[in-house]
Amino acid sequence: MEWSFVIEKFALVTIVFVVTLVIAMYSTLAERKIAGFMQDRYGPDRAGIFGLLQPLCDGGKFFFKEEIIPAGAHKTLFIIGPTIAIITACISSAVIPWGQSLTIGDRVISLQVADVNVGILYMFGVVALGVYGIMLGGWASNNKFSLMGAIRAASQSISYEIAMGLSIIALLMVTQSLSLKEIVGQQSGFVNWNIWSQPLGFIIFMVCAFAECNRVPFDLPECETELVGGYHTEYSSMKLGLYMFSEYINMFVSSALMAALYFGGYNFPFMNDFGLSQNWITIIGVCIFFIKIFAFIFFFMWVRWTLPRFRYDQLMNLGWKMLIPLAIANIVLTGIITLIKDTYFS
């Protein structure tokens, strides 16, 4: 292992980390702004122009709020809960390929922190761990509402992970690879995007992503109308901040994942037809990737301020009786189509 490699990765990790945090920060503002516009009002606009300093104010406020640990709470687990939530949220972005490679001098720098060849499995593993943060936090609070929220979070994420995994299997049948880098690499240009071969799979994946991120209409773990605040009822100060932050980071990462898996990641139409140099293609590609991600984040928020919350039985019905059979049907369909393509059109 050379030193330059370590430095390069370290820089990349730092950049990804900072970008993730900044995006999560500004998602909170964007959420409120979008909510405002959709409800015919302005949203926060007092701190800085267009309220651009609002996230800083919120962060500062979080830090200075009183830290409360309830008397009946399990103290260690109460602190571990939000820690796990934020850590898993942060490390999940490690396998996402942000762009092709940059060539500086004779070094080729790949814009992916870790090209794990089972990238998707890693992703699923980390996301599955993330629910522990919510579970531990909810259980350790020693509060009925928190426990209720934690139970809901656990059962919801288990149910939807199945459908999500199944929709991914259909995708893998098309791409023949588990490495995210390769999956994105295959989708160069525009017609090769996986959304064209896997539209149903994408819809299932997206619905499941909503459920995994605990976003409306599947935000049953928090649902303030029935569970006060759900799993973070007892949390205050920066611990609550960490939970919220991890939610927004999860949203960012799942947007990135959707863009990478189905919408070509950093690929953009006619990318190889302009005779641009490799570095320029990479830089434009990264920008395009982020535009796609922001579009998905906007979509997350758009849905949040449109739909009401599902009832719990509806959530379970949708997960088990609709999405899982659909995902299986999708696998079968993909298999048949691949077979026909291989036998007759190759």
Add this chain to the structure above:
Amino acid sequence: MQPLSNRKKVLEQKPMNFMERIYFPAIIKGLSITLRHFFKKIPTIKYPEQQRPYSKNFRGQHSLKRDEEGRERCTACGLCALSCPAEAITMIAAERTKEEEHLYREEKYAAVYEINMLRCIFCGLCEEACPKEAIYLDGPHVTADYLRKDFIYGKDKLVEPKFDITKLNS
């Protein structure tokens, strides 16, 4: 039983058909509605910078008026207090002395005149009751405060400042 109104509606609970069960048409409809609102004109007034004009008959904080020589008009007759449905007005009357003729218009005046702004409902009946045209609700909003006692406005806050009548006419 006889229905009380004709607005009764029998709710039909059919099981959802396929299109309704997959939710998507309804979701897309909802999304298009919210997106349309995204581009609508925002009716919000940015309050401290922008203010809506008050209506002409807006009733704000009371002011005790002076006459053209700058003397207080109120004669402490108590009619305003009597007419007040919220019993917000209290006063203590006093007799004017020789030296105070430039201060008060009538022989009797209100030494203490207090309105409890928490009780007042801004109905304007005091204004209507006053025979001396001494009280009008033509002020601004009564502002927020921290303590209840601070909402009892005395003469220091109610009596309008002295003004120069000659300037008003010119």
